[in-house]
Amino acid sequence: MKKNYILTLLLGFATLVTNAQSDTGAKKILDEVAKKYDSYKTAQADFGFVATDAENESYSDQGTLYLNKVKNQYQIQLKDQQLISDGQSVWTILKEEKEVQITDADNSTDAIGPNNLFTFYRTGFKYIGLSDEKIGSSTLSVIEMAPLDTKKNYFKIKIRINTNKHIHDVSIYDKSGSKYTYTIRKLYVNHQIPSSQFVFNKKNYPNFEVVDLR
Numbered sequence: 001m002k003k004n005y006i007l008t009l010l011l012g013f014a015t016l017v018t019n020a021q022s023d024t025g026a027k028k029i030l031d032e033v034a035k036k037y038d039s040y041k042t043a044q045a046d047f048g049f050v051a052t053d054a055e056n057e058s059y060s061d062q063g064t065l066y067l068n069k070v071k072n073q074y075q076i077q078l079k080d081q082q083l084i085s086d087g088q089s090v091w092t093i094l095k096e097e098k099e100v101q102i103t104d105a106d107n108s109t110d111a112i113g114p115n116n117l118f119t120f121y122r123t124g125f126k127y128i129g130l131s132d133e134k135i136g137s138s139t140l141s142v143i144e145m146a147p148l149d150t151k152k153n154y155f156k157i158k159i160r161i162n163t164n165k166h167i168h169d170v171s172i173y174d175k176s177g178s179k180y181t182y183t184i185r186k187l188y189v190n191h192q193i194p195s196s197q198f199v200f201n202k203k204n205y206p207n208f209e210v211v212d213l214r
Helices: 005-011 024-038
Strands: 042-052 058-068 073-077 081-085 089-094 099-104 125-135 138-147 154-161 167-174 179-189 209-212
Touching: 024 125, 024 138, 024 154
Parallel strands: 099 209
Antiparallel strands: 042 058, 042 179, 058 073, 073 081, 081 089, 089 099, 125 138, 138 154, 154 167, 167 179
């Protein structure tokens, strides 16, 4: 199970700009979710991650996403990896390898990144609403999505949404038989995040090799 795939899923999906015929009830819920997230200027999300492959082997992790939407800045913290973006460049910190890779930030709307992580489903998918599901005393709306581009390496995404119109979790099913689930455990919005969260400081990573790929 490749740990690097966590960040690939978070940052690497490309989307289309074509709308499809879909369940109107599901679309209404997704529009309400997108509208809520669009109103936030900053967000901090604590999330859990579980990956299960076709042989039923699993890998789990947890992390935190810090986001300044106004400036296209973010930081993602995981056990073995960390990403920092000041809106212009991205520093990918590989802790086990003691390496930092620098790349250009992709602020386009054609690729999924932290700035549209909660609203990527607006285009490039057809979707349908399923029966509600219960977790404890909470009722979750369930929407299943399929990409219009059949060349994608995944064939289905399942989103569950709580009564506050926030995403509870997202599960991605790929064509190899693996499943990747992200669960939003805590979400803090429109609070002050120090600007230092979005600045790479080489002094914090002594003995790390820095590779500039820009």
